[in-house]
Amino acid sequence: MRRSRRAALAACLILAIAATPGAVLAQTVDELYASAVKARQARHFDEAVNLLRRALALKPDNADALVQLGFAELGRNDLAAARDAFSKALSLAPTYQDASFGLAEIEFRSGNLDAALPLAESVARAQPGNTDAAALVENIRKAMQAAGGEARKASVAAPRAKPRPDPVAGLMEQGRRLRTAGKLPEAEKVYRRALGLAPKNTDILVALGLIVGSSQRFDEAGHFFDRALAIKPGLLDARIGKIRLAIWQGDVPSARALVDDVLASSPDNVEALDLDAKVALLEADYTRAGQSFQRVLAIDPRNAEALVGIGDVRRAQGDDDAARQAYREALAIEPGSSDIEQRLAVPPPRKWRLDLGTEVSDLTNGLSDWTDSSAGLAYRLSPRTTISGRTRVATRFGRTDVQIEGRIDEAFSPAFSAYALAAATPDADFLARYSIGAGASLQVMAAAKAFGPLSLNIDTRYDNFTNTNVTSVSPWVQGYIFDGRLGLSARWVHAADDIGTRADGYVLRVDLAMAQRFNLFGGYADAPEISDGTLVPTRTVFGGISWDVNDPLTLRASIAHEQRPTFDRSIFGLGLTARF
Template sequence: MPARRFIWRIAAALALNFCASWALAQTSETERLYKEGVDARLHDRFDEARSKLEEAARLAPANADVLVQLGFTFLALGDIGGAETAFKRTLEISPAYVDAKFGLAQIAFRRGDLPGAKMFVDQVLTERPDDADAKALQVNIAKAEAEKARPRAAAQKSDKLVRGAAPVPRPDPVVQLADEARKRRMEGRFGEAEVLYNKALTHDPRNVDLLVALGMVQGYQQKFEDARLSFEKALAIAPNSLDAKIGLVRLSIWTGGTEAAAAQLQSLSSTSPDNREILGLRARVLLLEGHAAEAEAAFAALVAADGNDVDAVLGLGDARRAQGREKAALQAYQAALVLDPDSVDVQQRLDAPAPKFWRLDIDGNYSTLTGSQPDWSEGSIALSRAFGPDTTLTARFFAATRFDHSDQQAELGIAHKFSDLFSGYAFASVTPDADFLPQYAIGGGGALLVTKGADRFGPLSATLDLKYERYSDGDVETVSPGLQQSLWSDKLVLTAKWINVFDQQQHHAGGYLVRADWSVVDRLRLFAGYSDALEPSDGIMIPTQSIFGGLSFDLNEQVTLRTNFAHEERENAYNRDVYGVGMTWRF
């Protein structure tokens, strides 16, 4: 009894810990894909640049950098309408994008709308007080206001300041270095861009735009701590810099900190409640966290405010698909296709196979026993339904024949992921007229992330499994705390459990299980393990040593085949060899 109380105290402590709530950067492939268009623009091949960048915009309609480059290309070609559309679309996606505001200032100045030009250039200089181009345009606006009799000459003069035109020599080293860094960034040469941004900062260490740009290229290289330092330096200089704050949000998402990103976005929303970029990021983070219904509501609000926002419509479809509402998701994707018929993102979603929310598992085991004991046979069939990415409900039927007796068992279980850090499960089963299986059983458990780890040593989780079984001659309770370590990006997973059994006579027996799961290739997985613990046989707990192993192979995304083998040695009883096969069908 003292040992039993001790074990249950440990279990209770672990269960309380389970209730606590504690958990790529992906290099912008888009920027590399559009390298040719940017290179053409930088070398004054504007027709080629327009063709490349228009194609890029079709591939990534929500990429603000692409749209800005396209806008300046249109300006160089004299297509004011095209430039205006590109810059306005950029600001819909990223309301704080300073270059887009400068482009609109150029357009307003060309059209003779001096108040409009002044408004935009003032906004640029508020964010970039040392922007040489904006200062030059400000001077020209002042001259134009004083020389209203010669608007054409002033407009012609302003053409020299268009950022898509031939480079104008600038004596300011900060401007030169920043321009070169921007070119490297657009070409995907992030290491070189980082060096240039750092050089520019030696001349102007308090330039917030340079610090934010530096943080972005560091993030693209997965230099997350360096990126964080850059964004934080920018905020130390300009505490209200929205670009720097959004940079920290993106950093949280890159590093898998969706909960931190959600908290940051909540803070930003309190000061900028109508900012569509923030609202869109909040909806996307909700979806990443598995809150598909809330994400749907957020995307729906964005669509209601602006039905032409393709990204919001796509997000709405993604949230519906995550909930298993495929028909509603397709309706959203079709609406997005009407808005942007050439979008590859939309077409990919329409072409993607529907997610599989149902799963059927069929397994069978055949056992041979030593001596003159008759063979055993077992079979099970389980049907599971996923309700979103976090919750799965399973119904299972199990039938077994042992020593010429047969039992049939029905089981219902549920598994739920509460957060990135904690997941749990529970089940209950019943066996009518039980001969050797428990009359009924209940159980549950979960896993708590202890540390996220890194590439080689991945996540470490603490696990706990609890089970209560009622037999005709008494109760059996099992408490099994454990640890699970992932290695090499989940290629190898090691599991250890301390198995504690309290039998019908209230005797305690300890045991253990160790297991290794190895993903040989994407479609082939192997496992092997050893256990030494009590096993039930006709309601009697017998010390049993078992060595086991098996493999599973994915024929395709829908069907998995598996096989397993185990050899059991029972103390003062028969030995048992188990041969098993099974399959999974997802639909």
């Protein structure tokens, strides 16, 4: 009983500690509003918009925040967004003169002088001391006079002309809708038309960068972001766009440096925190990823993207039930989201893997066939740790050995993993009486465009035979090209026994993804083979095919031909892997 109470108390303390950072970092609506006003007055319009949208996420009916958002959008020359903000403010507070002034400014900038004048005059009458309203009335009247008396007469006699919409704002809204609908080529065309009308509009440049970047035209995307930053140095949206670009390219170190730089100046930016969490996921730093997603939720409790991220963290940690709960909460906020539904449709992870294989060797010079069969079972303890066992039954020249092996694999990070194994053969005739081995793999280059990933690997093994001991070391390199469809590897093999005999060789191999479910491999080896404790020089040509029948089942077939000093050997193999 005491133990259970202590465990419960410890759990409560852990939960309390974990919950503290989010509460401390959360900002009130008033704090966000005050910071946004300062940012707008300093002409930091992007920052102001971000802060005001966060405030409105907490209190959507805040008319003051809507008016400030309208003026911030005016500062960014996004007339459509500004009109929407002012209109919402007036729907909440119909006599809000600042909102009417904002609409008058929009009509004036759009060239709709007849619509702008009564709005501005209304504000000037209601607020006689408002010098901005008086100046706007004067500017509108001057513009109308400049348009010519005949035009004004025609406007009185003829039906009132429909206000001319802002073409750039209209194109941007059209592009946004197309992009949201997933119609990226169409959205790109619309945004390029808008850019032709407003070549220095940073919102258009950032939008184009995101579109072409998601289409994997990374160099072009970077050019758009750089153009935006050249116009507005430090532009937050462009800096965040470059973080996304680094993630798309698989350049995790660059993404980490960029997101840390953004958070240094904008520690509570929701989008930057979300990207920080996603980079941490790529780094397999699940603690940091979870904390960043929780900070997003502390600021915006209905942020579906953060809930999806928490689900991804839980799934990466092997807790599929908790992941699905987070996905369902996100789906309640964004019903019908295909992205969330796809995550929920993913079947629970298969933690078990069964490997079966058998080989039959045909020997020349009238020698009897060899057979070699194995059965292995692996269990994934966690996303990082897998344990496995294997039994091997080999027959040579009428003698049979049974070998039992245990192995553990550990992924210390997405780039580095290692393994260790031990094997024993009771009453061994030709296999090693016992063996120990270890190896490691380091990914030195992530997949990028047509090349990668590239990894450096090493395998080591010590075999104890009845009459001798053999130590082997085998470093090798493996790389992929053509988007991972073609894999190339080269291995050096060094073996030595305890009486000073040494042998060296190499193995070359090619792997080719012929189709989505079919893979071919082939290669050549000129390397020593350990046979009954003896280092035998061997030349081998080999090849094979694997077929992913479905997600849980893979079938394999292979063939090889060896040339040895005393005989040749042809090997035919079949195998399968089942996951459950």
